Amino acid sequence: MRFTCEKNMLVTGLNIASRAVAQKSTLSVIEGILCKAGLGLSLTGYNMETAITYEIEADVSDPGECILPAKLFGDIIRRLPEGPVTVVVDENFKVSIRAGYASFNISAESSEDYPELPDVNEGRAVPIPQCRLKELISGTIFSVSENQGRPIHTGVKFEVTDDAITAVAVDGFRLARRTWHPESGTGREMNFVVPSQGLKEVEKILTDSEEEAAFTLGLKHILFQVGSATLICRLLEGDFLDWRRVVPSNCPIQLVANVAEISSSVERVGLMVSEKYKSPVRCVFGHNELLMRTNTTIGAAEDRCSIAGDGKELEIGFNVRYLSDALRAVPSEEVTLELTNGLSPIVLTPADDKQDYAYMVLPVRIKNS
Numbered sequence: 490m491r492f493t494c495e496k497n498m499l500v501t502g503l504n505i506a507s508r509a510v511a512q513k514s515t516l517s518v519i520e521g522i523l524c525k526a527g528l529g530l531s532l533t534g535y536n537m538e539t540a541i542t543y544e545i546e547a548d549v550s551d552p553g554e555c556i557l558p559a560k561l562f563g564d565i566i567r568r569l570p571e572g573p574v575t576v577v578v579d580e581n582f583k584v585s586i587r588a589g590y591a592s593f594n595i596s597a598e599s600s601e602d603y604p605e606l607p608d609v610n611e612g613r614a615v616p617i618p619q620c621r622l623k624e625l626i627s628g629t630i631f632s633v634s635e636n637q638g639r640p641i642h643t644g645v646k647f648e649v650t651d652d653a654i655t656a657v658a659v660d661g662f663r664l665a666r667r668t669w670h671p672e673s674g675t676g677r678e679m680n681f682v683v684p685s686q687g688l689k690e691v692e693k694i695l696t697d698s699e700e701e702a703a704f705t706l707g708l709k710h711i712l713f714q715v716g717s718a719t720l721i722c723r724l725l726e727g728d729f730l731d732w733r734r735v736v737p738s739n740c741p742i743q744l745v746a747n748v749a750e751i752s753s754s755v756e757r758v759g760l761m762v763s764e765k766y767k768s769p770v771r772c773v774f775g776h777n778e779l780l781m782r783t784n785t786t787i788g789a790a791e792d793r794c795s796i797a798g799d800g801k802e803l804e805i806g807f808n809v810r811y812l813s814d815a816l817r818a819v820p821s822e823e824v825t826l827e828l829t830n831g832l833s834p835i836v837l838t839p840a841d842d843k844q845d846y847a848y849m850v851l852p853v854r855i856k857n858s
Contacts, residue, residue, distance in 0.1 A: 490553030490578040492526045494545055496569050496588060502532045502543040503563045505718050508690050509534035509541040510559045518602050521556040522563075525600075533606070534559065539687045539722040540606050555582055556598040562586075565593050607721055609707030615649060615677055619702045619715060621669045623695040625656040626688050628818050628846065632658035632665035633685040641727030644682040651675055653845075658685075659730050663811045665818060666732065668845040679706055682729055687711075687722030694718050736849055737836055740827035744774060744798035745840050748824050751779065752816040754794040758783050759809035761790045769853035770809045774800020774828065783809070796826070805831050806855035815848035 503522065511519040514536070523533040530547035533540060555578050562584075566574065569588040577585040582597040626645065634642035648655040651674040657666045694715045695702065705712040713720045758770050758781045773780040776799045782791040805828070815837055816824070823840040837848040 490524075490526050490555060491551035491576070492530055492547045492549045493573050493575045494530055494547035496566065496571055496574050498545050499530075499566050499574055502530075502545045502717075503559075503566060505694060506532040506534040506541050506543045507559050507563055508693070509536055509539045509720075511536040516602075516604070518556055518598060518600075519604065520559065521598060522559045523554065523600055523603050524557050524597075525554040527552050535604065535606060537604065538684070539690060539720065541690060542606075542719045544717045544719075551577075553578060554600045555584075556600050556603060557584065558595065558597070561595060565595070607707065607710040607723075609705050609710045609712040609721060612705045612707055613677070614703040614705045614714065615654070615675050616701050616703045617654065617669070617671070618699045619695045620697045620699060621654075622702050622704075623692060623697065624820065625654065625667050625669060626692045626695075628667035628820065629656045629658040629665040630685055630688055630692070631814050631818065632660055632663050634660035636661070639727075641682055641725050641729050644684045644725045645688055646680065646682045646729045646732075649675055649677050649679045651678065657729075657732050659732060662808065662851050663815065664732060664736065664847070664849040665815070666736075666847045670845065681706055681711060682725040682727075683711055684722060684725055687720065691715065691720055694720070736847060737827065737829055737833060740829050740833075740836065742774070742798075742800055742803060742826075742828040744779075744796045744800055744826040744828070745823055746779070746794070746796045746826055748816060748819050748822055750794045751796070751824075752813065754779070754781055754792040755809065755813050755816060757792050758790045759813060761785050761788050762809045763787075769806035769855055770812065771855055772805050772807060774803045774805075774826075776800070800828065803828055803831060804855070805835065806853040807835070807850055808853055811850045815850055818846075818848060820844050820846065 525531045526549045530545040533542040574588040584595045584597045586593040629645050646657045653668050653670050655668040691713050702715045761783050768783050768785040770781050770783045779794050779796050821844050825838045825840045827836040834849045834851045
């Protein structure tokens with residue numbers, strides 16, 4: 490095998506594909522990078538749960554494939570001088586790497602024992618702008634559960650209809666939903682749950698541009714195509730929470746707040762709260778004003794911010810981090826706070842019809858003053 494390509498392109502490909510390389514495995518071949526040289530160059534990392542392949546333009550004079558040591562090969566390529574890099578692999582899998590005056594010789598392995606990647610090409614791809622897919626992921630993934638007792642909730646559920654793509658995450662204390670409405674219909678209806686670890690890698694690859702990405706649903710796997718990168722991961726199986734049933738609707742109290750202002754107040758009050766000194770933030774929703782205060786062993790804090798509407802002096806306690814996470818995820822300048830009573834969750838919804846989202850945070854029981 491022999492190929493030549495630009496160093497920067499090779500570094501980009503290695504950085505992305507290496508994220509799926511197994512760190513320690515009884516199958517040693519998946520601790521390396523699968524390198525295939527044909528019409529171009531493809532680099533693949535696969536840890537038996539997630540596979541990432543990155544395609545690179547390269548001048549291939551001798552096609553072939555091998556398994557390269559991921560860390561060593563990556564470290565060498567990153568430290569080479571700028572410009573073209575030539576890699577030659579002989580029949581004994583001895584590798585020669587040259588760029589400028591620098592040269593290295595390392596060993597590779599045969600690709601014969603490398604596991605075959607899952608095939609999900611039978612389905613029809615659903616296109617979506619990269620920025621929209623990134624918003625769906627980043628706007629929900631923080632709410633996935635870390636409880637392995639309910640593995641289905643350690644991922645994000647996607648619901649695809651002809652006029653919408655919805656992402657939902659829950660962890661038993663909060664819920665996050667983001668929905669995107671394409672201008673032209675998807676022509677599909679499907680439901681699936683993607684593990685958070687796989688989605689985190691997709692999120693890192695995505696950009697904020699309108700360039701097209703796509704996903705294809707297989708029987709047990711999902712394939713994401715983002716530019717030159719392809720990611721395949723196993724789907725989660727099980728019964729996901731019926732989220733429509735648990736999110737309150739027609740709440741009697743609806744208030745409008747500036748997101749930046751209320752977020753700043755929550756974060757200020759939250760300075761008195763830590764993993765060691767846990768305490769809820771006590772919220773009193775008054776007439777055009779929200780009072781927040783907390784009291785821990787290290788001190789006390791109080792702050793006020795303006796809101797539009799009458800909260801009827803409703804008092805509720807919330808986990809500071811959960812409330813702050815939800816506010817940070819809100820994509821608009823203003824948000825509607827929907828409330829029912831002191832034992833019901835708060836739901837954050839759009840103040841206008843430009844966005845479609847909902848963030849629900851369950852209350853924390855507070856002691857009477």
